[in-house]
Amino acid sequence: MNFTILRGETVGIIGGTGSGKSTLINLIPRFYDVTSGAVLIDGVDVRDYSFSELRGQIGMVPQEAVLFSGTIESNLRFGCLNATDEEMKKALKIAQAYEFVSALPQGVHSPVNQGGKNFSGGQKQRLTIARALVGSPQILMLDDSASALDFATDAALRKSIQNETSGITVLMVSQRASTIRRADKIIVLDDGEVAGIGTHEQLLDSCDVYREICLSQLSREEVGKK
Ligand SMILES: Nc1ncnc2c1ncn2[C@@H]1O[C@H](COP(=O)(O)OP(=O)(O)OP(=O)(O)O)[C@@H](O)[C@H]1O
Ligand SMILES: [Mg+2]
Secondary structure, three states: OOOOOOOEEEEEEEEOOOOOHHHHHEEEEEOOOOOOOOOEEEEHHHOOOOOHHHHHHHEEEEEOOOOEEHHHHHHOOOOOOOOOOHHHHHHHHOOHHHHHHHHHHHHOEEOOOHHHHHOOOOHHHHHHHHHOOOOOOOOEEEEEOOOOHHHHHHHHHHHHHHHOOOEEEEEEEEHHHHHOOOEEEEEEEEEOEEEEOOHHHHHHHHHHHHHHHHHHHHHHHHHHOO
């Protein structure tokens, strides 16, 4: 596969289960390395950065929402120990988590049990998104990170990422066509290969795999709507 993502773009990655979506984005922070070819950021091979330089520019929300034992605050500070209260508040707001966190009697000082078991799946997802946003990464990667959110919260999340983070590049993996259809660029994966790259409209015209995904999830009117 060969593609370029521009700074500030929002890129959707879609494809069936096992098609390689997580594998693809995990190459960027080097959870895996390529066996051939290369992944470049700003023209530099990811293998030529130090881990701290590389991962310092990336906010990663893995597919499994994992919280660490401690408090909400200690989770938010995980990648950025000296984050200010303002930064944490902003991250919680963008991640649509501020309301439920403020409603807790202890707010950000609320305890997080092992694995975050005292939070719901959707709450955990929003907290892991907030954690990734603390420290203002240049690249935000969301691996199916809104799967447990209702459609309205998912939409509010995308809108606030768009509006509240300036110049951030977003890679958004999703099984839901509705989540990625407005992305600047959509990468469609099928069985480890690129089936198509383009906008929603372009792919509807040119990519059978994408059209099938859309038709199975959206109404015909929605598929055609700009
Ligand atoms: N650590 C691993 N070792 C060996 N094979 C793996 C590993 N992780 C994933 N795979 C295989 O690589 C392929 C792509 O997996 P990947 O996790 O990237 O899919 P995905 O598109 O993210 O799927 P899903 O939508 O279920 O998350 C699958 O066939 C999977 O079995
Ligand atoms: Mg995956």
